Amino acid sequence: MARAVTTQRKVITTAAAWIIGLAIFFPILWTVLTSFKTEAQAIADPPIWFGFDWTLENYEVVQERSNYLRFLMNSVIIAVGSTVLGLLIAIPSAWSMAFVPGKRTKDVLMWMLSTKMLPAVGVLFPIVLIARFLNLYDTHILLIVVLMLMNLPIIIWMLYTYFKEIPVDILEAARMDGASLKSEIIYVLTPMALPGIASTMLLNIILAWNEAFWTLNLTTTKAAPLTAFIASYSSPEGLFYAKLSAASTMAIAPILIMGWFSQKQLVRGLTFGAVK
Numbered sequence: 001m002a003r004a005v006t007t008q009r010k011v012i013t014t015a016a017a018w019i020i021g022l023a024i025f026f027p028i029l030w031t032v033l034t035s036f037k038t039e040a041q042a043i044a045d046p047p048i049w050f051g052f053d054w055t056l057e058n059y060e061v062v063q064e065r066s067n068y069l070r071f072l073m074n075s076v077i078i079a080v081g082s083t084v085l086g087l088l089i090a091i092p093s094a095w096s097m098a099f100v101p102g103k104r105t106k107d108v109l110m111w112m113l114s115t116k117m118l119p120a121v122g123v124l125f126p127i128v129l130i131a132r133f134l135n136l137y138d139t140h141i142l143l144i145v146v147l148m149l150m151n152l153p154i155i156i157w158m159l160y161t162y163f164k165e166i167p168v169d170i171l172e173a174a175r176m177d178g179a180s181l182k183s184e185i186i187y188v189l190t191p192m193a194l195p196g197i198a199s200t201m202l203l204n205i206i207l208a209w210n211e212a213f214w215t216l217n218l219t220t221t222k223a224a225p226l227t228a229f230i231a232s233y234s235s236p237e238g239l240f241y242a243k244l245s246a247a248s249t250m251a252i253a254p255i256l257i258m259g260w261f262s263q264k265q266l267v268r269g270l271t272f273g274a275v276k
Contacts, residue, residue: 028252034245035059042241058246066229068250074140075225075254078215079208081144083201086155089148091197094159095185099168109160112153120150120213131218138219146218147208154207155200162196163189202262209255226251 033049034042041052062068097105127146128137136142166189174188190197212227219228230251233244 028256031245031248031252034242035249037242037245039240039242042245058242059250061243062233062246062250066232066247068229071224071226071229071251072254074223075209075227075251077140078143078147078223078225079205081140082147082151082208083204085144086148086152086204087197087201090152090155090159090200091190092185094156094163095189097156097160098163098166099171109157113157116153124217128218138222138224140223142218143215143223143225146214147211150211150214151204151207155204158200158203159193159196162193162200166192202259206255206259 035058036054036056037048037052038055038057041048097109131137131142170192171184171188174184179188209225210227212231215225215227216231219225230244230247233240233247
């Protein structure tokens with residue numbers, strides 16, 4: 001009886017996982033298919049699923065109209081730059097909270113997490129004024145710093161969770177052997193928490209890559225990433241769904257490929273410390 005109940009639960013869980021996975025994947029599939037349609041076929045009612053004339057015209061138009069590689073390079077610089085800067089700040093911070101906690105450590109962690117609930121538009125105006133005053137508007141460094149600050153609470157929380165799973169005895173042994181604080185973090189803590197740090201890095205790159213609000217409001221042309229590249233295909237003349245889908249496919253393709261090849265590392269990091 002117990003075995004039958006267990007089997008039934010596995011079947012239900014597997015079916016639910018497939019349903020959720022397909023529901024998440026469907027918009028991506030629809031976008032990719034639409035990118036190979038003509039504009040007339042893209043807005044056809046009822047929708048045309050597979051019986052349409054496949055064409056690369058939308059990709060050719062997008063390539064001719066926009067400098068895709070420039071937008072791509074901006075996205076890479078901003079995503080990687082904000083991630084590296086965030087890790088440089090978050091690793092020492094998470095170490096301090098995990099291994100040298102104070103009376104208010106948990107309060108500080110909760111306060112940092114609560115800042116993520118602040119509507120971004122509430123601080124947009126002062127950030128724009130500061131950026132223009134410092135002559136940083138539409139620059140890589142502005143977006144790197146802003147996105148790093150937006151994602152820093154998540155980075156610290158994740159690293160704090162991973163660091164808490166590391167036995168303190170190992171760090172104490174390193175100190176007894178004469179390791180300095182810098183050596184302890186770089187040569188002892190970081191290698192042991194590498195799966196967690198890697199998954200945190202990958203997640204932050206994804207968050208920075210997909211960020212649209214700040215990139216659209218703090219850039220115009222020079223530092224505009226792929227989110228601005230997609231937005232450029234919404235015009236007063238209307239939405240060109242096929243071309244918009246082609247631009248969206250080109251924008252999400254790099255991060256999807258990266259996620260596909262690094263999924264094992266991401267899952268390993270997200271489950272780091274879950275099994276004793």
